[in-house]
Amino acid sequence: MSVFMQDLSQARSAIEGEFDRIFAQLGQEPVHQAMSYACLNGGKRLRGFYVLAGAALHDVDPARAIGPACAIEALHAYSLVHDDLPCMDDDDLRRGQPTVHIKWDEATAVLAGDALQTLAFELCALPAVGAAEVRADLTLSLARAAGAQGMVLGQALDIAAESADAPLTLEQITALQAGKTGALIQWSAEAGARLAQADTTALGTYAQAVGLAFQIADDILDVTGDEAKAGKRLQKDADAGKATFVSLLGLDGARRRATSLVETACDALSGYGDRAESLREAARFVISRES
Amino acid sequence: MSVFMQDLSQARSAIEGEFDRIFAQLGQEPVHQAMSYACLNGGKRLRGFYVLAGAALHDVDPARAIGPACAIEALHAYSLVHDDLPCMDDDDLRRGQPTVHIKWDEATAVLAGDALQTLAFELCALPAVGAAEVRADLTLSLARAAGAQGMVLGQALDIAAESADAPLTLEQITALQAGKTGALIQWSAEAGARLAQADTTALGTYAQAVGLAFQIADDILDVTGDEAKAGKRLQKDADAGKATFVSLLGLDGARRRATSLVETACDALSGYGDRAESLREAARFVISRES
Numbered sequence: 001m002s003v004f005m006q007d008l009s010q011a012r013s014a015i016e017g018e019f020d021r022i023f024a025q026l027g028q029e030p031v032h033q034a035m036s037y038a039c040l041n042g043g044k045r046l047r048g049f050y051v052l053a054g055a056a057l058h059d060v061d062p063a064r065a066i067g068p069a070c071a072i073e074a075l076h077a078y079s080l081v082h083d084d085l086p087c088m089d090d091d092d093l094r095r096g097q098p099t100v101h102i103k104w105d106e107a108t109a110v111l112a113g114d115a116l117q118t119l120a121f122e123l124c125a126l127p128a129v130g131a132a133e134v135r136a137d138l139t140l141s142l143a144r145a146a147g148a149q150g151m152v153l154g155q156a157l158d159i160a161a162e163s164a165d166a167p168l169t170l171e172q173i174t175a176l177q178a179g180k181t182g183a184l185i186q187w188s189a190e191a192g193a194r195l196a197q198a199d200t201t202a203l204g205t206y207a208q209a210v211g212l213a214f215q216i217a218d219d220i221l222d223v224t225g226d227e228a229k230a231g232k233r234l235q236k237d238a239d240a241g242k243a244t245f246v247s248l249l250g251l252d253g254a255r256r257r258a259t260s261l262v263e264t265a266c267d268a269l270s271g272y273g274d275r276a277e278s279l280r281e282a283a284r285f286v287i288s289r290e291s
Numbered sequence: 292m293s294v295f296m297q298d299l300s301q302a303r304s305a306i307e308g309e310f311d312r313i314f315a316q317l318g319q320e321p322v323h324q325a326m327s328y329a330c331l332n333g334g335k336r337l338r339g340f341y342v343l344a345g346a347a348l349h350d351v352d353p354a355r356a357i358g359p360a361c362a363i364e365a366l367h368a369y370s371l372v373h374d375d376l377p378c379m380d381d382d383d384l385r386r387g388q389p390t391v392h393i394k395w396d397e398a399t400a401v402l403a404g405d406a407l408q409t410l411a412f413e414l415c416a417l418p419a420v421g422a423a424e425v426r427a428d429l430t431l432s433l434a435r436a437a438g439a440q441g442m443v444l445g446q447a448l449d450i451a452a453e454s455a456d457a458p459l460t461l462e463q464i465t466a467l468q469a470g471k472t473g474a475l476i477q478w479s480a481e482a483g484a485r486l487a488q489a490d491t492t493a494l495g496t497y498a499q500a501v502g503l504a505f506q507i508a509d510d511i512l513d514v515t516g517d518e519a520k521a522g523k524r525l526q527k528d529a530d531a532g533k534a535t536f537v538s539l540l541g542l543d544g545a546r547r548r549a550t551s552l553v554e555t556a557c558d559a560l561s562g563y564g565d566r567a568e569s570l571r572e573a574a575r576f577v578i579s580r581e582s
Contacts, residue, residue, distance in 0.1 A: 031447040087397035106378035115439035121412045122434035125427050132423035139430045143413035148406035156322040
């Protein structure tokens with residue numbers, strides 16, 4: 001198994017163990033069960049892996065990094081729960097399982113998503129994360145990545161694009177995706193440097209390239225993927241006539257762009273030497289995955 | 292005009308001026324307009340006033356307190372936008388104006404609420420708020436007040452009560468309201484002490500009593516109020532057969548309980564002497580208001 005696959009598997013175990021501990025303390029109301037269900041639904045934990053791998057690169061104690069790793073996974077889970085709502089993407093399945101509003105109801109899905117966002121900020125601010133400077137910095141940067149100039153803006157632009165007169169241009173779709181998926185990936189990759197109060201430039205460059213490659217790969221998967229492996233409906237964008245990286249660049253052009261971005265990402269980590277091999281493999285993984 | 296009414300009016304101006312500044316920087320997408328609309332819809336700003344008044348009691352520079360004051364108003368606004376959704380309370384009007392999902396659409400209401408929650412945490416973590424210890428403490432305490440063991444839990448219990456076999460007991464409804472409205476009021480009143488890194492006990496006792504009095508007064512208003520002054524549908528709880536403080540204690544009993552809680556609240560501030568007069572008047576106001 002590659003270094004990355006080993007590290008990803010370890011990250012997944014650590015994150016899910018921490019979530020088990022967190023949800024055992026929360027209570028047993030439907031909203032608590034829905035939060036746990038949304039967080040523990042077989043996700044790859046790539047974002048949490050970036051946090052833990054970036055922390056390891058900077059010799060940060062994993063006990064300090066696990067909170068922020070769970071924070072970004074909780075934030076990602078909240079965005080999926082709300083994204084799946086009937087008034088948004090209206091998806092019944094997520095990773096092959098009923099979505100939260102199907103398994104419970106819409107009100108529980110709205111509230112569980114809301115509370116998962118809150119949990120993300122709580123997990124960044126816990127004393128175990130480290131010095132107050134670090135906790136305030138992680139909170140502020142997460143808010144900027146997740147809010148109305150980051151992820152939520154990307155989602156809003158995505159919805160607006162569906163009723164727009166003309167398909168988006170490459171520039172517009174790149175800006176949209178920088179918000180919708182890029183901002184959280186960037187926060188994840190930079191969090192390790194923030195935990196160490198170190199320079200975030202190299203990890204930031206890595207993350208911007210990986211984030212865009214990730215989205216291009218998603219668009220490729222939407223066209224070429226296997227629904228059973230992906231665990232969700234595919235070809236949705238093509239069916240809806242939406243512009244995607246594939247529709248704009250062609251399948252080969254999209255693959256070339258993604259490959260070039262992965263090279264950029266790997267080069268950005270040269271200062272870390274061999275220690276960054278797991279993150280380099282992670283960058284290659286995002287364009288080779290099947291789900 | 293009373294000291295409290297003067298201070299509340301000043302707080303409202305300061306908070307709305309700060310929101311104007313914040314929203315001017317955000318952008319002009321529908322989600323941004325909806326966030327601004329939800330935050331600037333003529334609210335009383337009681338929660339923001341508590342933050343500013345508590346800060347003044349501890350000689351905290353108002354320039355440090357305005358961020359947390361806007362934070363709690365943004366968080367409150369988010370909870371109202373999501374609460375008004377068709378899958379929750381399904382309200383078309385809020386303070387006499389169309390609710391966000393009526394004026395825009397449900398997707399925009401979900402996203403605007405989400406981004407207002409994010410904004411609340413950003414505003415607590417900004418450098419202008421003060422030392423990193425203070426910012427991390429405000430963030431952590433806000434997350435605990437707003438999340439699945441605070442406000443969201445209260446909302447979830449409220450929804451569960453609607454389909455319960457039996458009306459709630461006084462103990463259950465007190466626990467529900469301690470989450471649904473009490474947790475944010477408590478955070479608001481304690482924030483000034485947190486900004487000064489001072490003991491929060493007196494303001495916390497004040498806030499617990501005021502928060503419960505506030506909810507009892509809401510239940511009284513729901514029965515005796517004027518819809519035009521309240522700017523929303525009344526008698527909803529009675530029509531729905533839900534237990535309220537009025538149905539459990541009777542109208543006179545509810546009024547006596549609220550009055551007694553206001554005395555408890557005022558007494559808790561004795562250590563602050565005359566400087567706390569505005570907060571004492573605020574406590575009396577919550578049971579005399581008409582909206």
